[in-house]
Amino acid sequence: MEHLKTKAIITLTLISLACCVFANTNPVVTNLDVSQREDGKLEISFDLEDEQDDLLSVAIEISDNNGRTYDVPIGLNSLTGDVGNGIEAGKAKRIVWDAIKDQPNVNSASYRVRITVAELPEGMVLIPVRRFTMGDVDGDLDQQPEREIELDPFFIDKYEVTNLEFARFLNDIGRITDQDDNLLIDLADKDVQIVWFGGMYRVADGYLNHPVVEVTWFGANAYAEWSGKRLPTEAEWEKAARGYDSRTYPWGEGIDWLQANYNKHRGEAEPVNEYSSGQSPYRIYNMAGNVAEWVADIYDANFYSSATAKNPVNASPESESSIKRVVRGGSWYSHQNELRCAARSQLIPTESQFSIGFRCAMSITIN
Numbered sequence: 001m002e003h004l005k006t007k008a009i010i011t012l013t014l015i016s017l018a019c020c021v022f023a024n025t026n027p028v029v030t031n032l033d034v035s036q037r038e039d040g041k042l043e044i045s046f047d048l049e050d051e052q053d054d055l056l057s058v059a060i061e062i063s064d065n066n067g068r069t070y071d072v073p074i075g076l077n078s079l080t081g082d083v084g085n086g087i088e089a090g091k092a093k094r095i096v097w098d099a100i101k102d103q104p105n106v107n108s109a110s111y112r113v114r115i116t117v118a119e120l121p122e123g124m125v126l127i128p129v130r131r132f133t134m135g136d137v138d139g140d141l142d143q144q145p146e147r148e149i150e151l152d153p154f155f156i157d158k159y160e161v162t163n164l165e166f167a168r169f170l171n172d173i174g175r176i177t178d179q180d181d182n183l184l185i186d187l188a189d190k191d192v193q194i195v196w197f198g199g200m201y202r203v204a205d206g207y208l209n210h211p212v213v214e215v216t217w218f219g220a221n222a223y224a225e226w227s228g229k230r231l232p233t234e235a236e237w238e239k240a241a242r243g244y245d246s247r248t249y250p251w252g253e254g255i256d257w258l259q260a261n262y263n264k265h266r267g268e269a270e271p272v273n274e275y276s277s278g279q280s281p282y283r284i285y286n287m288a289g290n291v292a293e294w295v296a297d298i299y300d301a302n303f304y305s306s307a308t309a310k311n312p313v314n315a316s317p318e319s320e321s322s323i324k325r326v327v328r329g330g331s332w333y334s335h336q337n338e339l340r341c342a343a344r345s346q347l348i349p350t351e352s353q354f355s356i357g358f359r360c361a362m363s364i365t366i367n
Contacts, residue, residue, distance in 0.1 A: 027048065027049070027050045027056055027089070027117040027118065027119060028048075028049040028050070028117075029046050029047070029048055029049075029115050029117055030046065030047045030049065031045070031046055031047045032044070032045070032046045032113075032115065033045045033046070034111075034113050037096075040099065040100045041096050041097060041098050041099060041100070042096065042097040042099050042111075042113075043094065043095075043096050044060065044081075044094065044095040044096070044097065044113055044115075045092065045093065045094050045095075046093050046115065047090070047091045047092065047093065048082070048087070048088075048089045048090060048093050048117065049089055050089040050119070052119065053089060054119050054120075055085070055086045055087065055088060055119075055120065056086075056087045056088070056089065056117055056118065056119055056120060057084070057085050057086075057087065057117070057118050057119075057120035057125075057126040058082060058083050058084065058087045058093075058095075058115065058116075058117050059083065059084075059115070059116045059117075059126050059128040060074070060079070060083060060095060060097070060113060060114065060115050060116075060128075061113070061114045061115075061116065061128055061129055062074060062097070062111055062112070062113060062114075063111065063112040063113075063114070064103075064111055066112065067112045069130075069131055070112070070114050070129065070130065070131075071129060071131050071132070071244060072102070072103065072111075072244075073102055073103075073244040073245055074097065074102055074244065075098070075101060075102050078097060078098040078101050078102050079095060079096070079097055079098075080095070080096045081093070081094045081095040081096050082094055082095055083095045084283075085120055085125065085126075086120075116128040116153060118153075118155075118364055120155070121155055121229075121362060123157055123158055123159065124155040124156060124157055124158060124360075124362065125155065125156055125157075125158050125240075125282050125283065125284055126153065126155055126282075126364075127151075127153060127154050127155070127156060127236070127239060127240050127282060128153045129151075129153075129239070129243075129244065130150050130151055130152065130153070131148055131149070131150050131151075132148070132149060132151070132238075132239045132242065132243070132244065133146055133147070133148055133149075133242075133245070133246045134146070134147060134148075134149040134235055134238055134239075134304065134312075134342070135147060135304045135342055136246070136248075136340060136341070136342035136343075139340060139342050139343065140343075140344075141301070142301040142302075142303070142304065142344055143304060143342040143343065143344060144304060144305070145304060145305055146246065147304075147309075148309070149235055149239075149307075149309060149310070149312060150309060150310045150311070151235060151236060151239055151310075151311055152311060152363070152364075153364055154232070154236055154361055154362065154363055154364060155361060155362040155363075155364060156232055156236065156237075156240045156282075156284065156359065156360070156361045156362075157229075157284075157359035157360050157361070158283070158284055158285060159272035159273060159285050159286070159359070160211035160212075160272045160285075160286055160290065160291060160293065160357050160358065160359050161211065161212055161220075161223060161357060161358055161359055161360065162208065162209055162210065162211060162212060162272055163193050163194055163203040163204075163207050163208060163209075163210055163211070163212045164203055164208045164209065165212070165223075166185070166194065166212040166215065166219075166223060167194050167201045167202060167203050169222075169223050169226050169227070170184070170185070170194070170201040171200055171201050172226070173222075173226065178218055178222050180218075182216065182218035182349075182350060183216055183218070183219070183350065183352075184215065184216060184218060184219030184222055184223075185212070185214055185215045185216065185219045185352065186214045186216070186352045187214075189214045189352070189354070191213060191214060191354035192213065192214040193207040193210060193212070193213065194212070209271040209272060209273070210269055210270070210271055210272070211269050211272050211286075211290060211291045211357040212357050212358075213269065213291060213352075213353070213354050213355065213356060213357055214352040214353065214354060214356075215294075215352055215356070215357060215358065216349060216350055216351065216352045217294045217325045217347070217349030217350075218349055218350065219352075220294040220357075220358035221294075221296075223358075223360070224358075224360045224361075227360060228362070229360035229361060229362045230296065230360065230361055230362065230363070231294060231295055231296040231358065231360065231361065232295050232296065232359070232360070232361035233295060233296050233297055233311075233312070233313040233315075233361075234295045234296070234297045234303075234313075234326045234328055234344070235307070235311070235312045235313065236295075236361055237287075237293070237295050237328045237329075237361075238328070238341055238342060240280060240282060240284055240287065241280050241284075241287040241288070241328075241329070241341045242280070242281070242341040242342075243280060243281030243282065244281065247341060248340055248341065249278075249288055249339060249340060249341060250278060250279065250280035250281070250284070250287040250288050250341060251277065251278050251279065251280070255288075255336050255339065258275070258277050258278070259275060259277050259278035259288075259289075260275055260278045260286070260288045260289030260290070260339055261274070261275060261286070261289045261290045261331075261332040262288070262289040262330060262331070262332060262333075262334050262335070262336055262338075262339055263333075263334065263335060263336060264332065264333055265332070266332055267332070268332060268354075269290050269291050269331070269332050269355070269357075270290060270332070272285060272286060272290070273285060274286070274290075275289070275290070286329075287329055287341075288329055288330055288339035288340075288341070289329070289330055289331060289332060289334070289339050290331060290332055291329075291331050291332070291355055291356055291357035292327045292328065292329050292330055292331040292334065292338075292345065292355055292356045292357070293327065293328050293329045293356070293357060293358045293359055294325060294326075294327055294349075294356065294357075294358040295325070295326050295327070295328055295358075296313060296315055296325075296326075297313055297314045297315060297325065297326045298314045298315060298316055298323050298324070298325060298326070299314075299323075299324040299325060299326045299344070299346035300314050322348065323348075323349070324346040324347060324348055324349075325346065325347060325348075325349045326344060326345070326346055327344075327345045327346060327347055327356060328343070328344065328345075329343075330343060331355035331356065332355060333354075333355040334355070
């Protein structure tokens, strides 16, 4: 029976291609071809050219409706070959998709394959898929309704920003306030892990690779701009956390101590590269737990019902200090319900807490 399903699962017809351009360079995919192997898996072959000869990020998207949408679910371990981060340019690149694993009930379909290629900023992950389900019908009222949203592709940090990275930023700008005198990080708080000592901002022993905490929204935003990035919108953040489907947590359903740092279990945040079993579908760490994360948006309880269907964001001039900003992801201090992909909280941007940090995002231009 399995043999018959393997032979009949897919009929390939059309192939389309999209390439991303980043940093004024132009990675190009040519000679794209897709074939079905005897074991039912799809083999995607192509040549990959890049004038700068940098390591690239390669992602694929699958359409089963003749290219109207590219949202066929692709499992975390269903792709092998020249896909993901750190791919070298060259001839005869190959990606294999285990289509039967992800689409076991499909008897026949016309698939399109789209490849997205971009030069990858260090420490970031490419999020290529444009459509996803935002919101949670079982969540709080400010997480409803559940509806389809379209996003442009973007990059997001694989890890939360660390104390070491934030200390480098402070040492470069030489102050802990921005140009409008907004505090960036509260060095007077007992829980902060960055100190002023010997004429420099230094990280307390043992906390170099821990996420920075006691940072305000203004601090997170200033760091993002200094690093050539930006804060993610909450729609982008939610997409990076939940992937293709309406999963409850970044890793799927259910929760345990191996997947996330939450509910005061460890008593503080852990290093940013811990909890590998809790990665999101894009292999991003700690989208749930560890520290909650500032995002770009102003908080609006009705945003999920009023937001535009494409690239939604609720933003205003950055100088506004009394309007609450959105915080996502829950922390080591949070109950498990606050770790749900659609869970939202808010805080005045001048405030900071021992359980709040951030990660950055970056836009990319589609060619």
